[in-house]
Amino acid sequence: MRFFYNSLMDYLAERLWLRPALFGVIAVLVVALAMTVDQLFMLPFAFNIEPETIRGLLTIMASAMLTVATFAVSVMLAAYVAAISASTPRAFSIVVADSTSKQAISTFIGAFTFSVVGLIGLNVGFIQSSGRIVLFFATLCVFAVVVGTLIYWIDHVARISTVSSTIDKVQIRAREMLTRHLIHPGHGGTPVFANAQPSERALAVLSRFTGTVQFIDVDALSDLASEIEVTVHVAVRLGDLVGQGTEIAWIYDGPLEAIDDAAKRRISSAIRVGQSRHRSEDPVLALKTLSEIGDRALSPGINDPGTANDILDALVQVFSAAAEASQDAGTSSQHPRVLVPIVDPEAVLTAAFEQIARDGAGFVEVAVHLQHALSVISNCLPAAWADPLRVQSARALERAKAALDHPYDLSRVEAAAKLAAT
Structure with a gap:
């Protein structure tokens, strides 16, 4: 709903x-x-x-x-x-x-x-x-x-x-989505890792559609799980591309004989699959949209590294504000019978920084600013984000080494990449 x-x-x-x-x-x-x-x-x-x-x-x-x-x-x-x-x-x-x-x-x-x-x-x-x-x-x-x-x-x-006005609007949306993700990593269900596997007796529910996962209605899944007294383990995450017949959920820990075609259709309908990602629930899409603005500014036709740095500043504000809000609210789970795989920090950080790190590696001011941004964000986010942040910093440093020719420029990036050295 x-x-x-x-x-x-x-x-x-x-x-x-x-x-x-x-x-x-x-x-x-x-x-x-x-x-x-x-x-x-x-x-x-x-x-x-x-x-x-x-x-x-x-x-x-x-x-x-x-x-x-x-x-x-x-x-x-x-x-x-x-x-x-x-x-x-x-x-x-x-x-x-x-x-x-x-x-x-x-x-x-x-x-x-x-x-x-x-x-x-x-x-x-x-x-x-x-x-x-x-x-x-x-x-x-x-x-x-x-x-x-x-x-x-x-x-x-x-x-x-103006570009600044667009950045402000997209930044607000990205902050809202990331804050919701940090507070409800399982969308209201019990968060589990994406590689978590069900028991051997689990009953698989297959997708009836082909497309991208737009929304996971945990409330509807919880109602069904409570009615039949089973556990529903969602097998997909927001933004995953699934085909017709793909496993999208498993059911176990209960009377599996009570699961009929109607119950499977209810589960399939609760995991909405559409043509493309939907912006109302997806933090990765919101961060990727913000990052695309900076990446577009780095194209040869525009050549505006200053806008890319503005995007990095906006991303710092997004992550710091979302982390602060999630610390005040805490992580919540309202539906213990529904297990939902979390979007891991690596995917979130890749959506936010990979495009700028790739196309901005040849701009020393962008490469340095990116390392500073990752260092600031590392002080705001929980410990679970530390390793993915170091990976992002190391990748950005490697790209800068491959793109920059002048020793002075490269030394500036290496000096800023303190996170990659830890």
């Missing part, structure tokens, strides 16, 4: 029509309120606003907001394209989920809808003296909101197309 909830939230966050539709509905409700006031309340004092006054304001707003909304959409899409072309296509779903631009466009379209509906109410005669007062002050409020939104949005859209 959590996968469908996260997928729904991600889907809605990426849709550009949702907020404008909601704001349009709110605008209609405000005008409907003005119509209702005429029928329910009478003013105890003499106060009247001429229809021409409100009609003029609404006409100006309606004509201006349609133009502004169209302009805002074109600018926003151009900013998205510029941001993705400067980073990586994998960051598109994160960048397009930006709420500020959609908030601005929703405000403009909502103001346009409000103006049109208000004009209809005035011209048809639905809104009388009491309602015109409500509509007048509502128009002033909408006008103030539109002006404030436009000023703020102009400043925001100037930043959204």
